[in-house]
Amino acid sequence: MTGDVYRGRVLDVDLSSGRTAEVQLTDAERRLHPGGLSLGARFLWTGQQAGVDPLGPENTLVFGVGGLVGTNLLTASRTEVSAKSPATGLFGTANSGYYWGLELKMAGYDGLVIRGRAQRPVYLWITGQGLEIRDAAGLWGLDAWQSLRLLRAELGDDQVQAALIGPAGENMVRFASIQNGPYDAWARTGLGAVMGSKRLKAVAVRGRGSLRPADPRGFLSLTRETTTKVKASPFYTSFARYGTMLAASPYGAFGALPGKNFQTGRLAGWEENCTRKMVPQLSKRGIACSACPIACAHWTLVGEDLALKDMEVTPVFCLGAGLEILDLRAVARLTAYCQKNGLDIVSAASTVAFATELYERGVLSSRDVGFEPAWGSEEKALALLDLITYRRGIGDVLAEGTRLASRQIPGAYGYAMEVKGLELPIADPRGRLSTWTFGYLTNTRGGDHLRTRNPVENLRYNENPVPYRTERFGFDEAMLTGLDMSARDKEAIFDPETRDVDIPRMAKWSEDLIALYNCLGICIRPPVLHTLGPELLSRLWAAATGMELTPGEMLACGERVWNLQKLFNLREGENIRESVFPERFYREPLNGEAEGKVLDREAVQDTLAEYCRARGWDPASGVPLPGKLAELGIGGE
């Protein structure tokens, strides 16, 4: 009995010709590629030529639903979308939960490959009966919230889920998001611009089918075991109450905020106005994605005319600290703007901060911008976002993202806070160089915080025993015992005496695990990441699909995907010299001379070289060595 939780069945549509087909992965392929991100890696690595224009018809956009989505496994809700990124020119990819993936699975599909470019605006309508290409003339130009309401009315079903773009995607802003329902998004790496370039407004889905696990009773029992373990994690209770807002206080205390375009890590008023203390005032309750008991997002009442699923820490760091807007209601209004217009909040906030600093330093004038940008001004931030969304005036340059804009605006070089073309989020590595912030350099999609993470990160400490190489553990032994990691990996990653964490090796291990999560559709929230590792996942995968993989083979699925993304990037011309932080981090002391923290360039590069060794990559070039590729079965496709 194999069940049909993961069929390996993918819809393939060419918008240029209108032709649609179904692709069925072989059993051998399903074993190597367990859904989600692995589908994007497979179709982009083997099916797309190097050097294509990311905004041209030859760029392929892949929606890969996580292999365990549609089940009751906690947090199994997530779908990965991948294409060559118009922001970075590298492997673009983004992950989002909510209910879109569940609907596609219930319609009978695990993924969707979109090629070509439609002659006029269209949307896709997918059900168990297949796929229809429909006219979207009535939706083009509307924001994502308006479009979703109209789509549901037109389709006569208010439970339809849709992936859709706003005006920013239509106008091919290089950091446009694909919105997932009203509030969630496949935000990073500009995939909304790829949809816009294809004249594809939305992908609406509704599924009424079913998924049968290979071993229904066994799977039910394992999901109960998983839930019990996750709820027993020391991270669970506070996370379920406060969500990601838990991180706001510690980073404020570390002086590691991305304040005013990473000019300052400390902001007066942060603790009082922008931390978890605000959650009870603004949030009435949580809102969950499919199968998630944590419900980390907050239903936030901003004012009489606005309530939204909000108060996640990323917008609070990026819009709040980044623009010095220390008012969570204002942050929520700016968040709503990005949700409606389809902008990646991290890159949008960073680009507004970039423009504001350029004005502050006299690189841009009020005549260049049309007004005077200012820190702490919701009104000026909204005005800049609007210029970007509609590519008006200076907004047309800013819509290219900070890296390209910094090359076009004379005097702007050095003020773009990005790595490999992707704007940096959240925390300043000068204030805390951890596995997490080191990941800005190693992340295959560029400067991003969501794919490299120490699952036992201890935010009570910020003095690392060996700078840039180890991170203090500081928990009791039970925290390590509860971590689902092989004894061999624990031995390699944790110091035998102190338990301190080896940053390069933890980076590699966590990237492989998170890549596996992004294949299976599981969420990286701390209580989950701490609990659900290769051993438990291999048992769940077997009960769901009948495919028996050892824990090591499960983790290798993640490692394979990580390497395929790296190979894609190298094929597109990525060079290890780009794996550097913005120059500011090496030259300008964070928080002034008193704290005086700058990064030591050589020490950072040494850690990066050690990471490459841990990965089986050449430390000088960052290129995967033949032995590693052979071990992962890459190259024989």
Add this chain to the structure above:
Amino acid sequence: MGRVLAVDPTLCVGCSLCALTCSLFNQGEFSPGAAHVSVTRDDFAGLFTIAFKSTCRRCHQCAQVCPSGAIRSLPSTGEGATEHDG
């Protein structure tokens, strides 16, 4: 004394674990549409509706997995004015 299901949709977070677990427990497959309990979303209002079909077998699995207290399994009081008894 038996048990009844107490339902308060204002506490619902929308996760649909009730429907997913119901269909797995009773039908051996995941099928939110065929489950005895369903959650419908008004995501612009942040509100959810919970409905039970007459086919519900009173297994109370939905209450066991509900994370928010929107569906609870309680000892029957015999009054049942605000309770759903399946």
